[in-house]
Amino acid sequence: MVPPEPSPSPAGRPLRVATVSLAGCFGCHMSLLDIDERLFTLAGHVQLDRSPLTDIKRCGPCDVGLIEGGLCNAENVEVLRAFRAQCTLLVAVGACAINGGLPALRNGLDVGTLMTEVYANNRPGLAPGSAIPNDPELPLPLARVHPLHEVVHIDHFLPGCPPSAEVIWDFLHAVVQGHRPQADPALIRYD
Amino acid sequence: MKQFFLDGAPVPFEDGDTLMAAATRAGHQVPHLCWHPQLAPSGACRLCTVQVDGRMTAACTTRASEGLEVHNHTPELTALRRQITQMLFVEGNHYCPGCEKSGNCELQSTAYALGMADMRHDLLMPQRPVDASHPDLWLDHNRCILCKLCLRASRELDGKDVFAIGGYGAHTQLLVNAPDGRLGASALQADDHAAHICPVGALLPKRRGFAIPIGQRHCDTTPPPPLPQDADHGPT
Numbered sequence: 001m002v003p004p005e006p007s008p009s010p011a012g013r014p015l016r017v018a019t020v021s022l023a024g025c026f027g028c029h030m031s032l033l034d035i036d037e038r039l040f041t042l043a044g045h046v047q048l049d050r051s052p053l054t055d056i057k058r059c060g061p062c063d064v065g066l067i068e069g070g071l072c073n074a075e076n077v078e079v080l081r082a083f084r085a086q087c088t089l090l091v092a093v094g095a096c097a098i099n100g101g102l103p104a105l106r107n108g109l110d111v112g113t114l115m116t117e118v119y120a121n122n123r124p125g126l127a128p129g130s131a132i133p134n135d136p137e138l139p140l141p142l143a144r145v146h147p148l149h150e151v152v153h154i155d156h157f158l159p160g161c162p163p164s165a166e167v168i169w170d171f172l173h174a175v176v177q178g179h180r181p182q183a184d185p186a187l188i189r190y191d
Numbered sequence: 192m193k194q195f196f197l198d199g200a201p202v203p204f205e206d207g208d209t210l211m212a213a214a215t216r217a218g219h220q221v222p223h224l225c226w227h228p229q230l231a232p233s234g235a236c237r238l239c240t241v242q243v244d245g246r247m248t249a250a251c252t253t254r255a256s257e258g259l260e261v262h263n264h265t266p267e268l269t270a271l272r273r274q275i276t277q278m279l280f281v282e283g284n285h286y287c288p289g290c291e292k293s294g295n296c297e298l299q300s301t302a303y304a305l306g307m308a309d310m311r312h313d314l315l316m317p318q319r320p321v322d323a324s325h326p327d328l329w330l331d332h333n334r335c336i337l338c339k340l341c342l343r344a345s346r347e348l349d350g351k352d353v354f355a356i357g358g359y360g361a362h363t364q365l366l367v368n369a370p371d372g373r374l375g376a377s378a379l380q381a382d383d384h385a386a387h388i389c390p391v392g393a394l395l396p397k398r399r400g401f402a403i404p405i406g407q408r409h410c411d412t413t414p415p416p417p418l419p420q421d422a423d424h425g426p427t
Contacts, residue, residue, distance in 0.1 A: 099310050101286060107316045149310070185303065185304070189410070191294065
């Protein structure tokens with residue numbers, strides 16, 4: 001399958017980029033920041049929409065959506081679908097987004113058992129009467145952790161735990177230039 | 192001496208040679224996971240698939256013959272091998288960030304060399320229990336790719352019969368020949384060939400993980416070979 005050509009950013013209009021962490025550790029965002037002073041170069045070409053780095057609450061229409069983390073609860077799925085609806089090019093960033101990552105190791109265990117082990121069960125350190133949180137304000141966990149591509153179409157993948165700053169820079173640089181991003185095999189890592 | 196042609200290069204062979212054996216001896220690289228020069232071929236992984244007279248065939252089980260034109264390095268084969276590798280990844284739990292074989296794993300380096308960035312398919316997420324019953328070795332069935340190298344090494348090199356393959360279809364898995372079906376009660380010993388031949392992180396020595404610094408592992412020191420010219424690097 002050929003990934004769609006990203007709409008080249010017309011002269012004068014900065015590329016709109018949204019980012020989010022779902023069942024992520026924020027490590028992929030840290031790796032994005034690891035491009036260091038090149039962030040200033042990027043700032044001239046990119047306008048951040050919803051992102052942990054901005055105060056925007058909802059994702060608006062964007063050229064690129066960068067998503068770290070897999071899907072572990074209902075809110076993750078809702079946010080992912082909103083990003084898919086708004087972003088031309090949706091990117092799975094990091095191992096968790098691509099195959100669930102290490103959080104998916106919980107898939108061998110029953111989620112109810114896990115919650116009981118952590119929040120109830122008279123575990124040492126818990127106050128007596130502690131129970132599994134049940135306020136509807138809290139998103140319910142999914143039975144299993146899933147990668148993004150099992151729920152929405154993903155246009156591009158940046159593997160790594162996290163992807164190196166070089167991989168993230170190469171990707172953003174290509175999109176800003178209006179090129180189709182292409183992974184350099186020598187930079188691909190899954191660990 | 193008889194010869195066949197691999198991507199146009201003449202490869203000498205002897206009667207009875209497979210394409211893989213002759214090509215490897217002549218210094219060529221045909222991707223593979225289940226083939227080993229000391230063991231009988233198995234034809235399990237299909238990564239050594241090459242094109243002979245327009246047909247796809249496994250280089251490890253195809254006899255060399257005079258004048259054969261074999262293609263090993265084409266965009267089409269890269270795409271096919273990448274799909275096979277993606278299938279192996281989604282079939283198991285290959286969470287490289289927490290695997291002590293990462294950087295020295297043949298499945299992983301194969302995927303790197305093919306430019307694999309994604310999984311493409313839904314994950315099967317098998318949940319087979321780990322066997323840590325052996326004093327020196329442990330076995331994570333969720334990383335096993337059923338190459339049968341351990342099985343063949345145990346039988347053909349160690350003169351033991353520690354492993355077998357059991358089950359059918361998607362439920363096929365590696366079995367341990369022991370009264371309780373676990374490594375600890377088997378004849379497997381830490382210095383057996385079978386204990387060292389696993390190409391992935393399925394059969395591992397205990398207490399020896401993460402011993403090689405990042406930067407000195409196989410994947411850090413050996414860049415992947417270039418892909419054929421117009422291969423699609425994208426998410427296929």
